[in-house]
Amino acid sequence: MMYLQHFGLREAPFSITPDTAYFFSYGHYADALNTLLVALRSGEGFIKVTGEVGTGKTLLCRKLLNTMDKDFVSAYIPNPQLSPYGLQAGVASELGIALSNRPYGHHQLQKMITDRLMELTSEGKKVVLCLDEAQAMPTETLETLRLLTNLETEKYKLLQVVLFGQPELDERLNTRQVRQLKQRITFSYRLEPIDREGLDSYVSHRLVVAGYQGGALFEHRAMRTLYKCSRGIPRLINILSHKAMMAAYGRGDTTVDEQHMRLAVKDTEDAQLAHPPRRRWPWWLAAVTVLVSVALFYWQGDRLPGVSL
The missing domain is CATH 1.10.8 (Helicase, Ruva Protein; domain 3)
Incomplete structure (x- = not known):
């Protein structure tokens, strides 16, 4: 970067790539990370984090993945715009399941994932699946995700899920088709802009x-x-x-x-200086003002001596 030496910098400070070294542990960002860690340690099944475009959801997701200790095994799906089969295959790959080039049936993949989750749980591990940009997930894939969270023992969930998405994710979850998934969300957090x-x-x-x-x-x-x-x-x-x-x-x-x-x-399209809106009087207030002015004009004319209208 051309200005690094000029300002005495080692690297570019304002890159938009989600580098966890730059995670801002302040206010609701620190609260969000702590909420996620507490919820995951307590074994909650489903957690949702939403925020507008550019509020730092991906950086928070990566910071969470880097912060989880050795008791956790994490799986990360950065782009969940996948088919149900694609989601299952992605989760299997993240969990270290070796898949050959031959096609697998949905039930076969589900069993392989279940067996792997049982193996990890028996080792004392908690498995966490993080999905970024979850608002883009097709409805059928959301249903497959719900079925994955059905996997549990008598005491523990075999898989915990954290959804990161834009506010449109809430709209998706309010639809009738995925209402069962919405009921499973035990923790929600909304990322707000920096004050x-x-x-x-x-x-x-x-x-x-x-x-x-x-x-x-x-x-x-x-x-x-x-x-x-x-x-x-x-x-x-x-x-x-x-x-x-x-x-x-x-x-x-x-x-x-x-x-x-x-x-x-x-030079930045989405960041223009806001101009205060012009005050506009309601049409009825303007009409009343005109009528009062006319009435006063005639009234004053009647009272002035020697003035005829």
Whole structure:
């Protein structure tokens, strides 16, 4: 990255790739991770995490996978837009089941997964399946997922599932076809954008992880514009911060000011400066105002001496 040496950085601080070294353990992000870990340790079967585009669901998912200790065995499906068979094959592969090129029947695959889960459970392991972008999962595949969670002993679930998805996932779960799956969700968490107080800490955290050792790199007005235009969404914060630093570097400046940030905003389609809406009076209020003005005009004309209308 061209500006690394200019700002004294070891690596790019505002990359949009989900690097767990940059996980921001603040506010609801820390709460979400703790909620997931507590729920999984207690053996809950189904957990759901939703959030708008760019709020950090994938980063949270990867942080969860990296945080689980040796008592857990994890399986990760990054793109669950799969057929029911594809989901079963993906889970089997993640659990270390060797599959040949010959086709398997659904029941055969289910038995292989069950046997593997029983084996892991007998070793004292808890198996967790994490699915990212779950709102894209076809209805038939959601039903296959539900059947996978039927696997249990008298005391334990053989498989715990964490769904990460956009708010559209809630809409999917509210449909009649998958109502049985919705009833199984025992924990839910909604990721919200970063608040204004957390923005300074978020930006500083990423800069420090990237090796920055100087003073405040972003001026106050630049931060104010950053928050207003990013709406606190981490992905937009990263994009705007990166572009603003490039603008500062291009002009030879050692700090990022409001002008640099406005250039970044202008270059980013989903982050425009909001203009306050014009106040519009209701039509009936405007009509009443006109009528009152006319009535006063005639009334005053009748009372003035020597004035005839």
